[in-house]
Amino acid sequence: MIECIVIKAIRACNLRCDYCYYINDETQEYGRVIADGTVERLYETLSRHARGRPVELVWHGGEPLMLGPERFERLLSMQRAHFDEGAVANKVQTNGSLVDAAWIEFFRRHAISVGVSLDGLREAHDRHRRKANGRGSFFEAMRAIRLLRNGGIEVGVLAVVDGSGSGAETMRFLNRLGVGSVEFLLPISNHALRDAGKAQALDFAGIGRFLREAYLQWLDLDAPRVPVDLFEALVLNAFGRPNDYAYTGPSLDALSNYVILETDGTICLDEEYGQLDRYGIAAQYGLGCNVHDDGFSFDLASDRLRGLIAERGLARLPDDCADCRVRTICRASHPGTRYSDAGRTFNRKSVYCNEMFDLADVVLTTIGLAGMADRVKDPGLGKRAARAASMVPEVPSGPSAR
Numbered sequence: 413m414i415e416c417i418v419i420k421a422i423r424a425c426n427l428r429c430d431y432c433y434y435i436n437d438e439t440q441e442y443g444r445v446i447a448d449g450t451v452e453r454l455y456e457t458l459s460r461h462a463r464g465r466p467v468e469l470v471w472h473g474g475e476p477l478m479l480g481p482e483r484f485e486r487l488l489s490m491q492r493a494h495f496d497e498g499a500v501a502n503k504v505q506t507n508g509s510l511v512d513a514a515w516i517e518f519f520r521r522h523a524i525s526v527g528v529s530l531d532g533l534r535e536a537h538d539r540h541r542r543k544a545n546g547r548g549s550f551f552e553a554m555r556a557i558r559l560l561r562n563g564g565i566e567v568g569v570l571a572v573v574d575g576s577g578s579g580a581e582t583m584r585f586l587n588r589l590g591v592g593s594v595e596f597l598l599p600i601s602n603h604a605l606r607d608a609g610k611a612q613a614l615d616f617a618g619i620g621r622f623l624r625e626a627y628l629q630w631l632d633l634d635a636p637r638v639p640v641d642l643f644e645a646l647v648l649n650a651f652g653r654p655n656d657y658a659y660t661g662p663s664l665d666a667l668s669n670y671v672i673l674e675t676d677g678t679i680c681l682d683e684e685y686g687q688l689d690r691y692g693i694a695a696q697y698g699l700g701c702n703v704h705d706d707g708f709s710f711d712l713a714s715d716r717l718r719g720l721i722a723e724r725g726l727a728r729l730p731d732d733c734a735d736c737r738v739r740t741i742c743r744a745s746h747p748g749t750r751y752s753d754a755g756r757t758f759n760r761k762s763v764y765c766n767e768m769f770d771l772a773d774v775v776l777t778t779i780g781l782a783g784m785a786d787r788v789k790d791p792g793l794g795k796r797a798a799r800a801a802s803m804v805p806e807v808p809s810g811p812s813a814r
């Protein structure tokens with residue numbers, strides 16, 4: 413069943429982040445906003461598909477707050493005709509620059525949780541996340557987080573890792589923000605982009621180093637320690653508790669539980685799965701259906717999604733990873749990072765293989781000591797082992813990687 417829809421509410425943004433896969437000044441149909449009729453059709457068809465079960469709507473963009481509070485209010489009030497109270501969890505992903513007291517009140521009234529894009533320390537953030545005048549947007553993002561926290565809104569941080577700066581210092585900084593969660597995102601890349609010379613600017617080695625530093629620092633943090641999705645997923649995988657985090661080899665069920673709704677109503681697979689053509693968005697990853705189609709249903713979209721995932725092998729470990737020592741921890745990372753134009757296949761190692769191998773190896777080392785933490789001579793190592801183990805409710809006999 414499809415339980416989550418990421419709604420591309422507007423194809424416009426007030427920032428010009430240099431790594432953005434969705435918006436830049438040459439984006440086709442820049443400025444297009446989702447129509448009320450498209451949202452109505454989404455509600456109508458999704459409520460039929462959900463049959464009373466809870467669903468999640470993630471309002472995304474571009475910058476979704478550019479819709480303005482009145483328009484947003486109208487779109488949310490339309491939900492009442494299709495869903496029982498409390499059946500929809502609404503979330504907003506924002507760059508934070510437009511958040512003000514009126515938005516805080518709006519989020520509170522509708523019990524909306526908010527994700528703010530903040531790429532760690534100021535230097536890293538401002539290097540990539542710039543306004544149209546070229547200035548960085550760090551202070552706007554920080555201001556938004558402060559307002560949201562003070563307003564009692566549930567807030568998480570999404571941080572794209574560029575491999576610069578100290579992972580440990582960044583981790584301490586993000587922990588001090590007092591947010592509910594941190595998600596480290598790897599810049600979108602795959603073999604096709606790398607082979608075409610479009611990934612050369614990425615500092616792969618730096619990204620690997622940064623993540624290892626951040627992971628070790630994360631284990632060293634005292635409670636309350638902010639949850640970091642990537643690290644928790646790796647630890648759980650290592651204890652033989654496969655989970656469905658996107659960057660650690662999600663299962664078929666996890667991959668088929670959400671889709672993207674484009675502003676024109678097109679239903680798409682997660683945009684990371686294809687070789688992205690930055691200027692021809694959606695051409696590569698559509699499911700061949702639109703909520704406005706006669707006879708459209710999310711049951712149909714779900715069948716197509718599962719078929720596509722199976723056909724492309726997105727939920728299975730690539731042959732290249734079969735002998736890898738940390739395959740049960742890394743699980744070939746995000747399926748989108750495995751894509752290669754040669755053979756148009758996802759049956760390759762992740763383009764982040766080296767970085768994920770080293771990170772998984774560090775995870776394995778730390779939890780390999782679980783269960784004998786009190787006997788480890790180095791107190792720092794013992795503490796990390798105990799903390800990694802404490803994340804798993806019932807610690808099994810040992811890590812699962814061989």
Ligand code: SF4
Pocket residue numbers: 732733736737738739740742743744745761762764765766768769
């Ligand atoms: S580290 Fe590399 S070879 Fe091992 S599972 Fe991950 S992507 Fe595959």
